[in-house]
Amino acid sequence: MFNLILFGPPGSGKGTQSEKLISKYGLKHLSTGDLLRSEIAGQTPLGLEAKNFMDKGQLVPDEVVIGMISSALDANPEAAGFLFDGFPRTEAQAEALDKLLKLKKTGIHLMLALDVSEEELVSRLLKRGKTSGRSDDNNETVIRARIAEYHKKTSAVADYYKKFDKVKHVEGEGSIDEIFEALCKEVDKKSGK
Ligand code: B4P
Secondary structure, three states, X not given: OOOEEEEOOOOOOHHHHHHHHHHHHOOEEEEHHHHHHHHHHOOOHHHHHHHHHHOOOOOOOHHHHHHHHHHHHHOOOOOOOEEEEOOOOOHHHHHHHHHHHHHOOOOOOEEEEEEOOHHHHHHHXXXXXXXXXXXXXXXXXXXXXXXXXXXXXXXXXXXXXXXXOOEXXXXXXXXXHHHHHHHHHHHHHHHOO
């Protein structure tokens, strides 16, 4: 099994690069943002609770996303590996993920962290907001709140994995293909290809 975390602030290209990485490496894509948006679309109680937080640019409570990831891991016993996109976003989520993977006798092999400047993040998300219909993308105040939440609660997650020497930083500005190539280089190094 090869388990990868794609890490970075909102708008850094996690969703974009995940699509390319899963198709090259045959990993199962687990995006907590996508899982939450599908709960919202289905108007489930979990989705209705999550929407309140997401519309304000805040993180959804840990127990909600940890429960979702736990179910998704159980639903994919045959996976060759997982790509975690947008998860973990707090230290509590990172600790919970370690425990869940340990139960499956595996762990995280690599965290790839995309580095992108704040002004580029805001400009990408406002641009996506024009077409995505995502209520958290079309308001600059909400976008800035998401970035502030990242600095307050999420950036420390990279320090958690640094302790185990699992983090590689990749420049997240440039063409999508250039960034993909840099990410693949790190995956290949780590997986011994
Ligand atoms: P997510 O769905 O994870 O979304 P995101 O971080 O905003 O975006 P992502 O990083 O995937 O977007 P991408 O850069 O690919 O989270 C949404 C919300 O859900 C959170 O705010 C939170 O409320 C909640 N949530 C999710 N997970 C959670 C968790 N674990 N715990 C608690 N709450 C959680 O794309 C951005 C744009 O940039 C796109 O338009 C793309 O086309 C463009 N782009 C990508 N690469 C580019 C490049 N190289 N150059 C130019 N543009 C580029």
